[in-house]
Amino acid sequence: MKLLFDAQGGDHAPEEIVEGAKLAQRELGIAVGLIGNTDVLAPMAESIPLHHAGEVIENNEDPAMALRRKKDASLTKGLALVKDGTYDGFISAGSTGALLAGGLFIVGRIPGIKRAVLPTPIPTVKGTTYVVDSGANMDTTPELLLQFAVMGSEYAKVKGIDNPRIGLLNVGEEAHKGNALVKKTYELLQDSDLNFIGNVEARTLFEGICDVLVTDGFAGNVLLKTTEGVASYVFHEIKASLAGLEPHEQQVVAKILGGFKHKVSYEEVGGALLLGINGILIKAHGSSKRRAIFNAAKEAQTIYEQNIVTHIKQVMEDL
Amino acid sequence: MKLLFDAQGGDHAPEEIVEGAKLAQRELGIAVGLIGNTDVLAPMAESIPLHHAGEVIENNEDPAMALRRKKDASLTKGLALVKDGTYDGFISAGSTGALLAGGLFIVGRIPGIKRAVLPTPIPTVKGTTYVVDSGANMDTTPELLLQFAVMGSEYAKVKGIDNPRIGLLNVGEEAHKGNALVKKTYELLQDSDLNFIGNVEARTLFEGICDVLVTDGFAGNVLLKTTEGVASYVFHEIKASLAGLEPHEQQVVAKILGGFKHKVSYEEVGGALLLGINGILIKAHGSSKRRAIFNAAKEAQTIYEQNIVTHIKQVMEDL
Numbered sequence: 001m002k003l004l005f006d007a008q009g010g011d012h013a014p015e016e017i018v019e020g021a022k023l024a025q026r027e028l029g030i031a032v033g034l035i036g037n038t039d040v041l042a043p044m045a046e047s048i049p050l051h052h053a054g055e056v057i058e059n060n061e062d063p064a065m066a067l068r069r070k071k072d073a074s075l076t077k078g079l080a081l082v083k084d085g086t087y088d089g090f091i092s093a094g095s096t097g098a099l100l101a102g103g104l105f106i107v108g109r110i111p112g113i114k115r116a117v118l119p120t121p122i123p124t125v126k127g128t129t130y131v132v133d134s135g136a137n138m139d140t141t142p143e144l145l146l147q148f149a150v151m152g153s154e155y156a157k158v159k160g161i162d163n164p165r166i167g168l169l170n171v172g173e174e175a176h177k178g179n180a181l182v183k184k185t186y187e188l189l190q191d192s193d194l195n196f197i198g199n200v201e202a203r204t205l206f207e208g209i210c211d212v213l214v215t216d217g218f219a220g221n222v223l224l225k226t227t228e229g230v231a232s233y234v235f236h237e238i239k240a241s242l243a244g245l246e247p248h249e250q251q252v253v254a255k256i257l258g259g260f261k262h263k264v265s266y267e268e269v270g271g272a273l274l275l276g277i278n279g280i281l282i283k284a285h286g287s288s289k290r291r292a293i294f295n296a297a298k299e300a301q302t303i304y305e306q307n308i309v310t311h312i313k314q315v316m317e318d319l
Numbered sequence: 320m321k322l323l324f325d326a327q328g329g330d331h332a333p334e335e336i337v338e339g340a341k342l343a344q345r346e347l348g349i350a351v352g353l354i355g356n357t358d359v360l361a362p363m364a365e366s367i368p369l370h371h372a373g374e375v376i377e378n379n380e381d382p383a384m385a386l387r388r389k390k391d392a393s394l395t396k397g398l399a400l401v402k403d404g405t406y407d408g409f410i411s412a413g414s415t416g417a418l419l420a421g422g423l424f425i426v427g428r429i430p431g432i433k434r435a436v437l438p439t440p441i442p443t444v445k446g447t448t449y450v451v452d453s454g455a456n457m458d459t460t461p462e463l464l465l466q467f468a469v470m471g472s473e474y475a476k477v478k479g480i481d482n483p484r485i486g487l488l489n490v491g492e493e494a495h496k497g498n499a500l501v502k503k504t505y506e507l508l509q510d511s512d513l514n515f516i517g518n519v520e521a522r523t524l525f526e527g528i529c530d531v532l533v534t535d536g537f538a539g540n541v542l543l544k545t546t547e548g549v550a551s552y553v554f555h556e557i558k559a560s561l562a563g564l565e566p567h568e569q570q571v572v573a574k575i576l577g578g579f580k581h582k583v584s585y586e587e588v589g590g591a592l593l594l595g596i597n598g599i600l601i602k603a604h605g606s607s608k609r610r611a612i613f614n615a616a617k618e619a620q621t622i623y624e625q626n627i628v629t630h631i632k633q634v635m636e637d638l
Contacts, residue, residue, distance in 0.1 A: 202544035206552035225521035233525035
């Protein structure tokens with residue numbers, strides 16, 4: 001596999017990106033490349049091939065506008081190298097919106113797929129549930145949600161789950177519950193070949209009753225951010241109640257909280273695949289250091305070897 | 320104030336409802352009445368006036384259908400006694416959907432108000448935020464959300480909050496974020512006389528940055544159920560990590576958790592007002608015992624004395 005790293009994106013670029021690429025080259029045995037300011041990269045890149053890009057797309061820029069204007073940005077040029085087959089995949093810790101827009105406009109979608117989604121893992125009592133979509137698509141249709149389910153199912157398979165259980169995020173378990181969007185989506189999922197288990201309430205989601213949770217990006221994002229908000233709130237309240245305890249008792253509680261907090265922060269995830277793009281684009285978290293970049297590369301390699309893009313193409317052809 | 324209690328609704332009807340009504344009569348100094356099977360109620364009701372109703376609307380019935388068919392249900396007949404002015408308010412621990420539908424069809428809406436909402440309090444680091452709507456309205460419009468905001472603001476005032484801060488649930492803080500519904504709602508709220516503070520993410524909601532959170536019933540319900548699900552999950556995980564601790568250490572942690580768990584369970588709330596109905600209808604939780612029924616009556620009294628229905632009428636006339 002040939003993997004390109006965006007050396008301009010993220011809080012710790014370029015040093016940590018470069019070191020992450022070196023780790024991936026050494027430990028994963030894949031071909032890597034770096035794109036960014038070659039004057040800066042040359043002294044630290046050792047044997048890694050470099051591609052020059054003189055501009056950077058910032059997080060606060062309008063993605064579509066930035067892509068049009070910054071022809072020399074690492075993202076714009078890097079995605080073109082995926083499109084033309086020079087690389088099989090691309091990792092960026094920069095703007096999610098820009099990577100998504102660039103994926104759609106430059107690399108393009110898998111034939112038949114109308115939108116790209118961000119699958120986000122959330123921890124449950126029994127393992128992990130993947131939320132599709134977690135925020136890339138605000139206004140959707142039942143047909144789009146069916147596609148999210150198809151892509152989410154294939155993604156879960158890549159993650160080692162056989163016959164993934166597909167749940168539909170809703171306000172109740174009964175088939176007639178919900179808004180117009182989910183009612184119609186329920187019918188489409190029921191008529192599909194997917195392993196659809198029905199409506200899932202956010203209340204029982206964390207018991208691990210489905211592997212893939214289908215939802216529009218608005219509700220999915222609300223769910224994820226509520227998860228983070230409630231976890232922070234619970235920790236805050238528990239900490240506040242420590243005041244009356246002995247120091248050694250406080251240590252007991254602090255230890256339990258410390259080992260657990262990161263599990264419910266969805267931002268801690270190393271890298272997320274943009275599902276639906278005709279190539280492997282991985283969004284690494286903005287605060288990623290070398291180990292997180294390496295983990296994102298490992299995710300890219302798994303996805304490459306499992307050939308998820310081809311699988312989705314096939315399912316879409318058969319649909 | 321004259322308050323009618325639905326003696327048929329809830330897990331502990333009729334005994335606990337009757338005892339709750341007695342508490343309200345004695346401690347709040349209001350006139351109370353009971354509606355239900357008078358043969359059953361007579362031996363326990365003491366001096367409380369009784370109204371006969373021979374049927375019960377169950378939780379699993381279609382609300383609109385049940386209202387049409389069960390003319391002798393406690394809910395159907397009880398709401399008619401509110402409509403004709405015999406009582407100022409009605410408390411039921413029965414079906415939420417039936418109370419909502421009955422409120423709309425039998426009692427009617429406040430002039431100008433198009434939908435009724437369920438405001439639900441959620442705990443924050445700084446106090447309480449009221450979510451409108453929390454699940455009564457699945458498909459909405461920007462104009463409806465503006466009305467939810469108006470009603471939520473008046474409700475927060477009744478709860479003792481001056482100049483309530485109105486937030487709009489969204490996936491980001493910037494004005495351009497979100498789906499078509501919230502983008503347009505943002506504009507309407509900004510143009511209104513409300514104290515609109517902008518978009519609020521579920522992540523920061525629990526820091527207490529707004530008093531009223533405006534959202535459609537689908538997203539609001541997802542938010543509330545996620546809150547409950549995450550809290551249960553966190554408690555489950557913390558308990559699981561207790562295994563390695565000494566017994567006295569486990570007790571420390573158990574004590575902290577026990578005193579806190581009910582705070583994040585939205586179902587623990589005693590009674591919720593159906594906002595927008597031209598009368599005071601309070602939904603008590605299905606598992607309510609006498610103290611919860613009493614608390615619901617206290618809520619009804621506060622709302623009656625603060626005259627929220629008249630306030631909303633005035634705001635709607637001025638809008």
